[in-house]
Each structure stands twice: as structure tokens, then as C-alpha cells.
Amino acid sequence: MILPIISYGSSVLKKTAKEITSDYPNLSELIANMWETMYAANGVGLAAPQIGLSIRVFVIDASPFVDEENMSVKEIETINTFKKVFINPKIISEEGNLWDFNEGCLSIPDVREDISRKEKISINFFDENFEPQILKLNGLTARVVQHEYDHIEGVLFTDHLSSLKKRLIKNRLTLISKGDISVDYKMSFPKKSRK
Numbered sequence: 001m002i003l004p005i006i007s008y009g010s011s012v013l014k015k016t017a018k019e020i021t022s023d024y025p026n027l028s029e030l031i032a033n034m035w036e037t038m039y040a041a042n043g044v045g046l047a048a049p050q051i052g053l054s055i056r057v058f059v060i061d062a063s064p065f066v067d068e069e070n071m072s073v074k075e076i077e078t079i080n081t082f083k084k085v086f087i088n089p090k091i092i093s094e095e096g097n098l099w100d101f102n103e104g105c106l107s108i109p110d111v112r113e114d115i116s117r118k119e120k121i122s123i124n125f126f127d128e129n130f131e132p133q134i135l136k137l138n139g140l141t142a143r144v145v146q147h148e149y150d151h152i153e154g155v156l157f158t159d160h161l162s163s164l165k166k167r168l169i170k171n172r173l174t175l176i177s178k179g180d181i182s183v184d185y186k187m188s189f190p191k192k193s194r195k
Contacts, residue, residue, distance in 0.1 A: 009177025
């Protein structure tokens with residue numbers, strides 16, 4: 001089932017999400033819905049807070065990045081097959097140089113900015129079968145994981161911007177939070193307060 005994606009301005013996107021246990025109700029159905037929702041919105045990642053659930057779960061399919069320029073054959077193979085479910089993940093290290101990449105977010109449509117992140121990470125997590133996993137990632141796969149991990153920490157990519165950049169996009173963010181935008185996927189906007 002395709003679920004609405006929660007927009008910028010919703011409080012659930014700013015909360016630190018809670019861990020879940022293997023008996024979390026309807027977990028398989030939730031994961032299936034997250035995949036379907038992400039693909040319907042042409043995303044490469046989706047975190048549970050983006051569908052209104054403050055739990056530590058996200059899904060990633062990095063294959064759309066295969067078209068990026070200047071990639072080796074090995075990088076293309078890695079990205080093209082990088083499709084994973086992350087449950088209760090914990091980034092245990094971030095290493096290497098900082099590098100900029102133009103990021104966007106399904107919860108913040110039509111806003112893209114260069115974000116600086118470390119090039120390598122190590123992460124522990126449980127997969128969809130609640131089997132423990134550890135991965136060492138670099139480049140684009142590390143970046144997508146860092147972006148989705150931020151979501152379960154209550155951090156948006158716009159939080160990484162300088163105060164000047166934040167001021168420059170403030171009006172666009174306000175319009176998004178009011179629902180004054182046009183997108184080609186289902187979205188849910190913060191409820192307007194009554195006076």
C-alpha cells in the first residue's frame with residue numbers, strides 16, 4: 001500500500017526514533033509498504049518517520065544512482081545491487097574526507113542542496129529477518145545510509161546547511177510545510193493550528 005509521505009514541518013521528522021523488537025506488529029507489511037511508497041515517489045531511500053512512524057527503520061535501493069558520472073565498474077555494480085532494510089541501525093564510525101553531493105528528500109520536495117558528509121562509514125543493524133548485520137560502506141552507498149540514518153535521529157539534510165543557505169530556502173520550506181506545493185506522489189502536511 002502506498003502511504004503518504006510526511007512533509008517538512010511535521011514534528012515526527014524532528015524526533016529521535018525508538019528501537020523496535022522482532023515482534024513489532026505487522027513488520028513485514030510495514031516494510032513492503034515502505035518499499036512501495038518509496039518507489040511510487042521515485043526515491044532511493046525512505047525512513048519510517050517519513051511515513052509518520054517514529055521507529056528506527058529505513059529502506060534503501062541505491063540503483064537509481066547508477067547513472068552518476070565518473071563511477072568505476074565496481075562502484076556501479078555495488079550501487080546497482082544495494083537494496084537493503086535497516087532496523088535499529090547504529091553508525092559505529094565515520095571516516096575519510098568530507099565530500100559534497102547534491103542531496104534532496106521526499107519530505108522536502110523541490111529543494112536540493114550540496115551537503116558535506118564523510119566518505120566512509122561502518123554500521124551495525126538488523127535486516128528484515130532480524131538477523132544482525134555489519135557493513136562497511138563508502139561513496140554513494142555510505143551517503144544514502146547517512147541521509148536515512150539522520151531521519152531516525154530527527155535530523156533533516158537542511159539541518160546541515162549554513163545559516164545563510166537556510167535563510168535562502170526559508171520561503172520554500174514554509175510553502176512546503178503549508179502544503180502549498182505540487183508533487184506527483186502522496187504527501188501529508190502538518191495540521192493547521194486553529195486560533
